[in-house]
Amino acid sequence: MGRKPRLCGRSPVARPTSTTHIDLTNGACETRPVPEATLRGLLGGRGLNMLELGRALRRAGGAGRVDPLGPENPLIIGAGMLTGTIAPNAARFNVSAKSPETLGLGDANAGGFFAAAMRKAGFDRLVIRGRASQPSVLLLEDGQARVVPADGLWGMTVWEAQEELRRRYGPGTVSAVIGPAGEHKVRMAAVMTGKKNAAARGGLGAVMGSKGLKAVAAIGSGRIPVEDPARLRDLRIEQTEYLKGSRVVQVLGKSGTPFLYDVSNRLGAIRTRNSQDNFFEDTLEAAEIEKYSDRMLACTSCVVHCRHRNTLGGEGPEYSTIGLLGANLGIAPTDQVIDLNNRVNELGLDASSTGSIIGWAMELYQRKLIDSATTGGPLEWGDYGRVCELLEAITYRRGFGDVLADSSQASRRLPSGARDYLMAIKDLPQSDPHDVRYIKSFALGIAVASRGADHLRNRPTLDILRLPDDVRREIFGVETNPDPTAYDGKAGMVAWHEDIYAVADSLGICKFVTHGFNSPHLLGYEHFAQLIEAAAGWAFTPQELRQAGVNVVDLERVLNAEFGRTRRDDTLPRRTFEEPMPARATKGHRIERAAFERMLDEYYAVRGWDKEGRLPAPRRAEIEAWLAA
């Protein structure tokens, strides 16, 4: 199987034009060019991954029929169009497949250094099918893809495996790996690179594990060719200066995302004890986290440097991890939460899903829907030691951990009524720690997000309070309702963010430098168009670039329909509708069902979809043409 080196990477042309198909079952490998019209329409990264996912699932018998842990489910790893170039913050890649966590659209985005190395090794996008006959590594080097035995790597943690790969193949080897969680097909296992960069959402590490693939290791000694290197260098300098003028960029470079904890907590919007409460201890705010940080780290070509290196041996934590492994589990000591962060990263678990699912189990125990006979012992809020045990039990599928390892799908193995307390949408546990009952645009955003309850698809982050009209207009580009608790006038801003985030994901650009994500003073369509022209030689107007975002969103809507998703799935957890927030400034707020349905109507209208959230026939035909090509 794949013993001989295979020449299948892209040739060194000035545009990112190739997708490499690899079958782990028989070692077959083929690189195909991507037509220019397709690249202009979907750009790369997330956009092209979605296209390959749709095509592969159709070939395998249909999205609904494919076993997410079976060999026919494709694992797609795709770099953004600008990834690996010197464009600011162009480090990102997407991992996509049918999700074993949601049984629907699986897509996760990560930074770090892997994607640049993959491109420098000659590969822009991998579509990996089949199943290796033994634990394996996919080795990418100078246009060659080789499937080699993992030889002792299987069983290693995320950090150990990467270290061993560097020892075997040289210090310049950069890998995307799974930890023991992926090997044991935990439905919330991540694909990891570095100490904490995670393509975390949707359990795609389990898909990789199901294929017997421990790692994709890239040795990238080549160059990523660009159309106009001098122009790209000038743009890099110019845009970096612009970004450094942003206070948000400055703060992220010093405090990282933990500074957001205080914002949510003071408002009364930090998810606490599985969203039963909405505020928690100050021990998890940025100033406390910084006591355990000895420097800030960056990804490829980053100008922000938002990632803490912590003194407990890992990297992070992020705001999401603090919230979901801290407040959501009732764990207050700073060092304990940082330690949990390091543990999930080393085991290769999605911190958001893991924190959400353990919090769910703790509430079920509190409400006596499950007892110690089921859980194997007490499951009390704030019990750090018990959570440590559970992380291991989940990872290795031992005892009650085997149940929780199924994430949302565990509801099939738990008493009826358990699902009422699951904080998930489309079966994806909510990604971030912000309780959405107060800010209605946030609620709409996670309800319609294509991969499930996730803030990184469309969150209008600045819609917390009554920003001045001119500021809102500058950010959102459309007239919007300034009242964050209003239901009307929110759909436009959600759609606006959805489009630009889809473009950023497809270019490989980090959201921390993307216009509208926490600041109106970051890179927008015009900046992106300049970068594309310098890197790839194509002229885009801002409108054409936004249309590429619309294309990605519409394509994902078509794929979701093939997974059987309908308007009924664009909804929120029961608690969000029925239980008001208990304290602080947000006290009393919840989502009114009828008003939510109105908001959904408005959103579908803004997107040009019908009342059921379906694309009109002519638009559907355009998407079909791509899928059929």
Added chain:
Amino acid sequence: MRVTVRLGEPYRRQAGVREIELEMPGEATVADLLAAIETRYEALLEGDVPPTVLLDDQIVDLAAPLRDGSEATLVWALSGG
């Protein structure tokens, strides 16, 4: 009247303190409070977005009157992560 101001991020880092106390005139509003803070800490409140003010855990606008003993909290109106 005396008002306690809790500085959320990123104001805490820049000012170097978590909490300050200010003596304000009797008819003062939240806008006056922000002006007093800017006098003590130059350019503290500049940035991509204006600060959001919570007064005794309630979200208020700039015209809201202060009360003796009030606790004001300044945060950025953001939620990404």
